[in-house]
Amino acid sequence: MEDKKSKRGKFLLEVIVLAALFILVQYLITTGLLNRYYQINLTLVVINIILAVSLNLINGFTGQLSLGHAGFMAIGAFGSVIISTLLGYPFILGIIVAMLAAAMAGFIIGVPTLRLKGDYLAIATLGFGEIIRVVLQNIDYIGGPAGISGISKMTTWPVLFISLMVTMVVIVNMINSSYGRAIIAVREDEIAAEIMGVNTTKYKVLAFVVGAAFAGLAGALYAHYFYIIKPETFGFLKSFDILVMVVLGGLGSTTGAVIAAIFITVLNAFLQEYAAVRMIIYATILIIVMIYRPQGLLGNKELSYKILKKIWSGKNASSTNK
Amino acid sequence: MLEFIQQLINGLSLGAIYALIALGYTMVYGIIMLINFAHGDIMMVGAYVGFFSISILGSNIIVAMIFAMATCAILGVVIEKVAYKPLRNSTRIAALITAIGVSLFLEYVVLYFLTAQQRVYPDSAFPLHKYHIAGLVISNKDIFIIVSAIILMIILQYIIKRTKTGKAMRAVSLDRDAAVLMGISVDKTVSVTFAIGSALAAAAGVMIGLYYNTINPLMGIIPGLKAFIAAVLGGIGLVPGAMVGGFVMGVLETLVSGYGSSMYRDAVAYGVLILILLIKPTGLFGKNTGEKV
Numbered sequence: 132m133e134d135k136k137s138k139r140g141k142f143l144l145e146v147i148v149l150a151a152l153f154i155l156v157q158y159l160i161t162t163g164l165l166n167r168y169y170q171i172n173l174t175l176v177v178i179n180i181i182l183a184v185s186l187n188l189i190n191g192f193t194g195q196l197s198l199g200h201a202g203f204m205a206i207g208a209f210g211s212v213i214i215s216t217l218l219g220y221p222f223i224l225g226i227i228v229a230m231l232a233a234a235m236a237g238f239i240i241g242v243p244t245l246r247l248k249g250d251y252l253a254i255a256t257l258g259f260g261e262i263i264r265v266v267l268q269n270i271d272y273i274g275g276p277a278g279i280s281g282i283s284k285m286t287t288w289p290v291l292f293i294s295l296m297v298t299m300v301v302i303v304n305m306i307n308s309s310y311g312r313a314i315i316a317v318r319e320d321e322i323a324a325e326i327m328g329v330n331t332t333k334y335k336v337l338a339f340v341v342g343a344a345f346a347g348l349a350g351a352l353y354a355h356y357f358y359i360i361k362p363e364t365f366g367f368l369k370s371f372d373i374l375v376m377v378v379l380g381g382l383g384s385t386t387g388a389v390i391a392a393i394f395i396t397v398l399n400a401f402l403q404e405y406a407a408v409r410m411i412i413y414a415t416i417l418i419i420v421m422i423y424r425p426q427g428l429l430g431n432k433e434l435s436y437k438i439l440k441k442i443w444s445g446k447n448a449s450s451t452n453k
Numbered sequence: 454m455l456e457f458i459q460q461l462i463n464g465l466s467l468g469a470i471y472a473l474i475a476l477g478y479t480m481v482y483g484i485i486m487l488i489n490f491a492h493g494d495i496m497m498v499g500a501y502v503g504f505f506s507i508s509i510l511g512s513n514i515i516v517a518m519i520f521a522m523a524t525c526a527i528l529g530v531v532i533e534k535v536a537y538k539p540l541r542n543s544t545r546i547a548a549l550i551t552a553i554g555v556s557l558f559l560e561y562v563v564l565y566f567l568t569a570q571q572r573v574y575p576d577s578a579f580p581l582h583k584y585h586i587a588g589l590v591i592s593n594k595d596i597f598i599i600v601s602a603i604i605l606m607i608i609l610q611y612i613i614k615r616t617k618t619g620k621a622m623r624a625v626s627l628d629r630d631a632a633v634l635m636g637i638s639v640d641k642t643v644s645v646t647f648a649i650g651s652a653l654a655a656a657a658g659v660m661i662g663l664y665y666n667t668i669n670p671l672m673g674i675i676p677g678l679k680a681f682i683a684a685v686l687g688g689i690g691l692v693p694g695a696m697v698g699g700f701v702m703g704v705l706e707t708l709v710s711g712y713g714s715s716m717y718r719d720a721v722a723y724g725v726l727i728l729i730l731l732i733k734p735t736g737l738f739g740k741n742t743g744e745k746v
Contacts, residue, residue, distance in 0.1 A: 196546050243731050249545050250488045254681065255730050258723035265720040371553060378550055410561035417554030422539045425547035 153292050160288055170288075174356050176396045177291040178349045181298045183376040183392040184385055185345035188302055190374070191383035191431070192311070193338040194318030195245060196253040199260025200346050200373050203233040205267060205365035207347025208354035212279050215355065217272075222285040226294075226351045233347025234340045236263070241339035245332065260370055267362040278361030279354075286356040294352060298345050303385055305341065314338050318383070375413050378420060381427030386434040455588050460711040461704060466595040468703020469602035470664060473657035474680030475687070475695035475702075476609060477650030483626040483690035484646050486545060490552035491532060492654055493677015494559035499525045499655025500668045501563065507578040514578045518601070518659045522652035529651025530644045538640075556674075564670040571669045574662040598660045605656055606696060609649065613692060618645055626690065675719060679706070682726040688736025697737070 156173070159165040165173070186200045210232040211225035244255040268276045305311055313334045316324035325331050354360045376395050380387030402409040420427060432438070474496055481489045502521040506512045512520065536555050540548045582593040613619035621642045624632040633639055661676060662668050683702040687694025702722065710718045729736065 194546075196549065244727070247730055247734060250549050251685075251730055251734060253546075253549055254488065254685070255727055257678075258682075258726045262720050262723050262727075265717065265723075269714070269716050371557065374550070374553070382546075407561045407565040410557055411565060414554045414556075414558035414561065418536050418551050418558065421543075421547045421551040421554065422536070425540070425543045 149296070153289075156292075157288055171356075172396060172400045173288075174286060174291060174352075175399070176393055177295050178353050178356075179373075179376060179392040179396050180295060180389050181345055181349040181352070182373045183380065183388040184298060184302055185342040185349070186373050187377045187380070187383070187385060187388040188306070188314075188338050189342040190377050191381070191388070191427075192306055192318060193314050193335055194382075195335055195339065196249065197256040197339070197342070198253050198367060198370050198374065199240070199256035199258075199263070200342070201365040201367065201369035202260035202263035203237060203343040203346035204350035204353070204369070205263055205362060206236050207233045207350025208360050208365070209267060209273050209279070209350075209362075210347065211351035212282055212354050212360060213273065215285070216279065216282050222290075222355060225355075226348060229347040229351035230344040231347075233350070234344035237340040237343025238336065241336045241343075245335045245339060257367055257370070260365075260367055264362050264366055267365075276362065278359060278364075280359040282354055282358055282360065284356060284358065286352045291352060294348055298348065299385075302341070302345070306385070310334065310337065315383075372413075375417060378427055379416055381429035381431060383431035384427065384429040384433055387427060387429030387432075390434070391428070456711075459589055460707050462589065462591060462595065463711075464704030464707035465700065466598040466660075466664060466703070467707060468700035469599045470657045470660045470699075471676065471680045471683045471703050472696045472699025473602055473605060473653045473660070474676060475683040475699045476606070476692065477654045478681050478684040479687070479689055479692060479695040480622070480646050480650045482684070483692075484622065484643055485537070485541065485548075487537060487548045488552060488681065489537075489650075490549070490677075491555040491559055492650070493673035493675075493680065494556050494563075495525050495529055495532075495651045495673070496654040496658040496661070496677065497563065497668070497670065497673030498528060498559060499651075499658030500662045500672065501567065501572075501658075502655065503659035503662055504572055504574060504668060507575050514597075514659070514663070517578065518656050521655040521659050525651040525655035525658075526648040529647040529654075533644060533647040538643075556677075560670055560673070567670060569670060571667045574666050574668065579663055594663050598664065601656070602660070605653060609653070609692070612649065618642070622646055679719075679722045682722050682729075685726060685736055686729050688739030691736065691738050694736055694738040 156165070160170060182200065182204065186197065189195055189197045189200075207229035211222075211229035213225075214220045214228045215222050215225035240256070240259045244252060244259065247255055267273065273279055306314070313324070313329045314337075316327065316329050317331050317334055321331055350365075372395070376391040377388055379395065380389070380391030398412070399409060402412070424430075474492065477492050477495075478489060481487060481492070499521040502524045503514075503517040506517040506520045507514070510520075532555055536551050537548065540551055579594060579597070584591045584593070611619075613622060621632070621637045622645065624635065624637055625639055625642045629639060632642075657676075657680075658668075658673075661672065665672075679702055680699065683698035684695045685698070686701060687696070687698030689695075702725070705725065706718055706722065709721045733739070
């Protein structure tokens with residue numbers, strides 16, 4: 132009974148904190164205290180969090196290395212723009228279509244490729260991601276290589292906030308459910324999981340489809356903020372960007388993915404003018420993290436109040452010892 | 454029909470280049486089960502070394518190629534020692550991500566120091582000459598590329614089949630633990646493999662410089678991927694497979710851009726990859742081995 136009560140209290144606290152955050156940012160935007168530069172980076176932070184958390188579901192929790200996440204983002208971006216800009220339907224329908232289209236692509240790609248293992252899967256998803264890009268470049272209806280411009284800006288802070296919350300709630304709850312346990316079992320040992328009666332193909336495809344759908348969502352948000360989209364934006368370098376976030380944060384840690392996405396986006400903002408330096412730093416991060424901490428900075432641990440408290444009390448204890 | 458044969462000839466020199474790159478992929482994979490994503494970028498470094506030795510040192514194409522091969526052999530060994538060796542016992546995904554890191558690192562370090570500007574391979578190194586035979590056009594570049602690629606492949610075959618080092622390489626790729634018990638130094642063998650693979654990639658880099666005339670720091674990505682596909686097509690880990698796969702990919706690519714749309718040229722390569730992975734993941738020459746628990 133006591134436990135249930137404290138859980139409810141914690142949930143309430145979380146809702147209050149998040150609502151306060153939402154209102155605060157909204158206030159800052161409407162009063163103009165948060166200028167355009169910060170707004171752009173805030174938008175990128177949210178989009179990158181969605182991308183990193185959704186890729187983490189595939190790469191980190193299911194253990195299936197996918198290098199084609201940008202392809203699903205592209206499908207979401209173009210799908211939503213076709214609905215909203217070219218056909219003139221409301222944005223919300225665009226978002227739904229984006230997610231459905233990306234999920235469908237995820238299913239079509241996932242069913243055959245997820246039979247492959249490890250590095251073969253990585254290459255196959257990389258290939259599919261590139262095929263998506265090349266095909267988009269060859270469709271005249273969506274502007275070919277030039278892409279679509281003149282997309283009206285509809286990704287506002289409330290839209291971003293709700294999208295982020297939906298992503299987090301769906302993915303975190305999925306991981307903490309029986310689905311999540313099955314997915315983690317597949318990562319830990321596929322053969323053992325299969326023997327225990329887990330339908331490994333089903334769960335792998337499920338994780339892939341859900342991850343793809345949220346990548347589609349991120350694509351739709353991206354397209355409706357930046358006015359113009361080109362297929363080449365969603366090349367495999369974009370996929371690597373997202374991979375860096377997931378690897379840095381920890382393969383299998385949602386909070387890790389969130390922190391890494393924020394960190395990388397801020398780093399990007401600072402190194403905007405030094406693209407080459409940025410990529411060298413990325414590359415070095417990838418290599419060093421893999422050599423010294425192959426499970427990522429947070430590993431598969433989640434940052435929670437408990438751990439924070441522990442670190443805090445540990446620090447206090449050590450300082451009193453001195 | 455004449456046009457078809459012409460396309461075939463054009464495809465052969467491209468295929469020879471792919472085959473050389475694919476050999477490096479396949480050798481490394483055969484020994485440490487790692488897709489060396491940075492392999493295409495080693496090729497890029499080779500192209501640059503070749504470029505500078507022609508334009509600054511004024512060497513001829515053969516010297517430039519040897520120079521590039523030596524430099525990249527060292528580079529390959531260094532990369533293996535620094536980045537891949539610490540990961541030899543960790544998961545394959547960790548190794549793969551590291552390889553992606555190394556690839557990005559090479560690309561952008563070169564980009565940083567030499568800028569993204571395209572560089573034109575000096576014509577003086579290899580004056581173009583075209584021969585017309587029975588309605589077909591063959592350039593001396595094509596002949597040079599194909600002949601030198603074949604010579605390199607013969608040398609490689611000799612090393613693998615007839616020398617002690619080659620024997621060690623074959624032993625390590627067959628069973629690493631047993632090889633250690635037989636007194637073979639795995640570290641040394643892996644280093645030699647990286648050196649040979651990288652040297653072949655460097656030769657391919659100089660050839661790509663001749664073939665496309667221009668080089669840039671990101672030139673390694675696409676040929677690298679295609680060569681990897683060639684290696685998978687032939688059966689990754691198998692040296693003859695990589696050669697055949699490379700030629701098939703090269704010919705296929707020129708046929709697609711000759712008859713279809715050149716926009717789809719790259720997509721076809723990925724299509725081939727996915728088809729082969731779905732139908733016969735072990736490649737054309739590979740044998741099926743069941744997964745053991």
